Amino acid sequence: MAEQHSHQIHVPKGALIAAGVLILLTITAVAAFRIAGLDPTARIPASDRPLEVRELRFEDSPNGQVLVYDLTDDAADRVVHVVQPGEGGFIRGVLRSMARSRRASGIGREHPFLLITEPNGTLVLEDPQTGERIYLPAFGPTNIESFRSMLASDEKPQ
DSSP states (O other), X not given: OOOOOOOOXXXXXXXXXXXXXXXXXXXXXXXXXXXXXXXXXXXXXXXXXXXXXXXXXXXXXXXXXXXXXXOSSXXXXXXXXXXXXXXXXXXXXXXXXXXXXXXXXXXXXTSOEEEEEOXXXXXXXXXXXXXXXXXXXXXXXXXXXXXXXXXXXXXXXX
């Protein structure tokens, strides 16, 4: 004997009413925002002008040092930081990554990178040639400090 099988789905009446009320509230809220001239979408506040921007050029020396030149203040390249051989693994890694992007795009070393302090204090290394931006706080306070030392205007090469 064949069994009877029902394909009807029974949804509780209360669940249907709750779903209808939720949809109605959503439409009402969006309409209220539009009528009031507000945009109901979440936005990340646009950052104002950066607090500080340094144009930096990085150069490998024959003895294994990485020389950091500040191009911001005057026309003459001024060494603001020296990464000694065997040190500065984070700085070297970040620069290798950004240099790889430049090579892939056919861009040379002559263009500076930007080290930016945003209004909220976030430190960002940007390559204006490729558009690549690295938000340094993501890598922890020790790694941030390795780049922050390049911002000090009275910095003597280390």
